[in-house]
Amino acid sequence: MGISGTDVAKEAADMILTDDNFASIVKAIEEGRTVYSNIRKFLLYILNSNMPEGVPSAFFLLSKGAIPLPLTVMQILSIDLGTDMLPALGLGTELPEAGIMNRPPRSQNESLLNKTVVLKGFLWYGMLESAAAMAAYFFVNFQHGWPNVPLAASGAIYREATTLTLAAIVFCQIGMVLNCRTETQSIFKVGIFANRQVMQGIYFEVALIIALMYLPFLQDIFNTAPISVGGWIFLFLLPGPIVLIEEIRKYFVRRYDKINKGENI
Secondary structure, X not given: OOOOOOHHHHHHOOOOOOOOOOHHHHHHHHHHHHHHHXXXXXHXXXXXXXXXXXXXXXXXXXXXXXXOOOOOHHHHHHHHHHHOHHHHHHHOOOOXXXXXXXXXXXXXXXXXXXXXXXXXXXXXXXXXXHHHHHHHHHHHHHHOXXXXXXXXXXXHHHHHHHHHHHHHHHHHHHHHHHHHOOOOOOHHHXXXXXXXXXXXXXXXXXXXXXXXXXXXXXXXXXXXXXXOHHHHHHHHOOHHHHHHHHHHHHHHHHHHHHHHHOOOO
């Protein structure tokens, strides 16, 4: 005990309760689990965008240049160093998820970046984003006559295509950061707008992508261009399905957990 305990007892103790309240142990464990969980959410969100950044380059390489590079190096940097950072940091302020104290203790040998995080980041979230990003690239070319004409390799159409590819990744990340806020609980139950820091990060990344599209000096640096009305409609249609697809997955995970525990569904 930190207040009533003797100095000898404190020296020999592995843990000291500064307020002499055993409930503090429970709160400390909950806080520790929350911090650990939020770090994993941060890592998962950061991993999400790696796949859609790499897949366009893979299309370029595997096609031996027949598909022009859908995403430039500077555009990739704008994601890693610009649009991703604030939403990711906002995940670190997420409140404890319901049922976090009902989970069994994790193994001391378990890695922070475990198989579940890697597979979910690359093969689940990452592939969803990659599909949307490549669809955006081909969508612009389709608007300008593809496949009857070759894919644009330079000029205004090419810049618009790479810009929409970049913007598609950013708008997918809006849905992904909402997905990452909970592991199994529905985001609608937690509250979409409940985490103010995450929402501020979303507002920032949307403002940044608009600036990259429409400010001339940024257009020159990042090889971007304004997009069409059809392009904007395409972008606004992305976050909703991404959230709903993940909500369906989480629903079945919760259902499976209840069956295993013998609870009524």
